[in-house]
Amino acid sequence: MPKPTAFELPLKDSTPALFRPARSNDLERIKQGFELMSPESRYLRFFAPVQRLPEDSLRQLQTIDQRSHVAWGAIDLSAPQVPGIGLARFQQLEQSGIAEMSFVVIDAYQRRGVWTVLLGILYLEAAVRGICTLRANILPENRVPISKPRELGALVSDKGGTYQVDLIVQKDLSLLPQASFVQTFRQTIKKIRGRLCPQEVV
Numbered sequence: 001m002p003k004p005t006a007f008e009l010p011l012k013d014s015t016p017a018l019f020r021p022a023r024s025n026d027l028e029r030i031k032q033g034f035e036l037m038s039p040e041s042r043y044l045r046f047f048a049p050v051q052r053l054p055e056d057s058l059r060q061l062q063t064i065d066q067r068s069h070v071a072w073g074a075i076d077l078s079a080p081q082v083p084g085i086g087l088a089r090f091q092q093l094e095q096s097g098i099a100e101m102s103f104v105v106i107d108a109y110q111r112r113g114v115w116t117v118l119l120g121i122l123y124l125e126a127a128v129r130g131i132c133t134l135r136a137n138i139l140p141e142n143r144v145p146i147s148k149p150r151e152l153g154a155l156v157s158d159k160g161g162t163y164q165v166d167l168i169v170q171k172d173l174s175l176l177p178q179a180s181f182v183q184t185f186r187q188t189i190k191k192i193r194g195r196l197c198p199q200e201v202v
């Protein structure tokens with residue numbers, strides 16, 4: 001398994017950003033990042049109006065091993081006072097070829113392409129591990145993380161209260177459907193692929 005490497009990539013608005021695997025000592029940084037999330041983002045991420053990082057999330061964050069539980073974060077290199085701007089992770093489900101993913105970008109940095117890069121990283125990290133499906137559970141009103149994966153060919157099913165979004169990990173990106181987000185996603189993968197697992201996704 002190639003060792004994941006940190007890399008710098010400017011955001012859409014040219015903000016210099018560092019993307020790197022999360023480390024065990026990032027917990028404090030993640031807690032501080034949570035404080036910068038709006039009530040709406042907290043609700044969309046945790047499905048409840050939480051005031052602090054939920055205990056089960058804290059416990060899960062402690063199991064990140066970059067093998068079956070992979071997590072990457074993003075940092076604004078021009079704003080050292082900001083603990084982190086986004087976090088995305090997946091956890092492999094037992095022997096199913098499926099991994100459950102979650103992601104968040106703090107409000108002040110949304111719509112600058114952070115998630116697109118983090119999703120690209122998870123996609124490549126999944127491909128290298130033989131994971132076929134990245135699964136996210138999303139509230140129905142949370143349009144973007146449903147519609148954008150759907151453009152990438154994700155299967156969306158109503159689970160009563162949440163939508164299950166199953167993003168199939170294609171090793172050949174030319175198999176992705178024709179859709180505008182696919183172009184962006186392909187370009188993003190092209191930028192980051194060489195740093196992660198060049199042989200796995202073409």
Ligand SMILES: CC(C)(COP(=O)(O)OP(=O)(O)OC[C@H]1O[C@@H](n2cnc3c(N)ncnc32)[C@H](O)[C@@H]1OP(=O)(O)O)[C@@H](O)C(=O)NCCC(=O)NCCS
Nearest residue numbers: 041044045102103104105110111112113114115116181184
């Ligand atoms: C969903 C979320 C991760 C998106 O992060 P982001 O960094 O803003 O997303 P990006 O900037 O990479 O945008 C990706 C695409 O979605 C579009 N988009 C993002 N936010 C949008 C919004 N509020 N309205 C319309 N389009 C939006 C972008 O335009 C882009 O599409 P394009 O490339 O075709 O133009 C972020 O809004 C978030 O953290 N929400 C709260 C947590 C959450 O919902 N997590 C999901 C449950 S695990």
